[in-house]
Amino acid sequence: MTVRRTTLIGSFAAALLACSSMSAHTQDTGIAATDETQHTAAAILAVDQHWSIAEMTGDGAWLADMLMPDYRTVSNDGSAHDKQALLAGMAKHKPVTRAEATLKLAAYEKEHHIGSSVTIHGDMAVVSFYDTALGMLKGVTSADVFVYQDGHWHALYSQHTSVHS
Template sequence: MTHRPFRLNPVRLVGAGLWFAAAAVAAHAAVAAHDGTVDETGKTAAAVMAVDQHWLEAEIDGDTAWLEQMLLPEYRSVNNKGVATPKADIVAHAAKNRGSDKEKKMVEAWLAAHPSKQSVVLRGDTAILTFYDAKLGPQKGVRSSDIFVYEGGRWHALYSQHSGVAGN
């Protein structure tokens, strides 16, 4: 139930009742976020991608404290069928991942099978991070978009929307 284009949609992946938002993350963002070379508090595209990578890792590892502070109270993730999942459900799902590598293996397999790229649009204190199919491109292959707001010196997720692009 991660929030990504891959923010996997568990309803599609493992049946109704399990929702798995969706999560595609580009490799360069994963490396940068993981090795700490990007300051997540910066008002840059790289910082937004690093926060998003941290988000994926927090969901996979069950880091609910980090998710609670990063996801705004109003956060929701809307899947490709129009069904909204609130922050509380995402945090609860992440808690179930603590101590298990099952979700991590599913995410890694999905990412390997669905090459994605990302783009960021920054405007003031708002950022839109878009994940798209590497072959179809950003105009025809959008998998999902996340909207972030910069508050209190950090990026916070407000909203995610997932599409019906093949592989989501």
């Protein structure tokens, strides 16, 4: 998953910010070099990874542009938060460098056995993140819904859940 997704305010990266012992996804995966404007699963995963890194590095401008105006995220406790809440929550954390964020993301994904799947239907896409030990049908931890608009993928909705093994 690129990273995010068991968070208080919405994206997995917010959880990463709170966990200083994590390290993450290195850019040798090829995701970082992917053209995020393409209408492909690889581009959506690259945008999602960029999202996590933007939250950790404090890149609020990119994040504000990528999130739809009516973006919503639902935490695993059932509480909903809007775009402004996500941006405000991100702003409360001390930003790290892109290199540090990339390492934290990769470490988190490895430590938590995070897998991802992408489903595209027209100009809508769903990225599901799951515990690889439980699989895609029993271990889903979060999902992000994207809309392809004006040549870019934009997040519309995120849902997070607690997984019980």
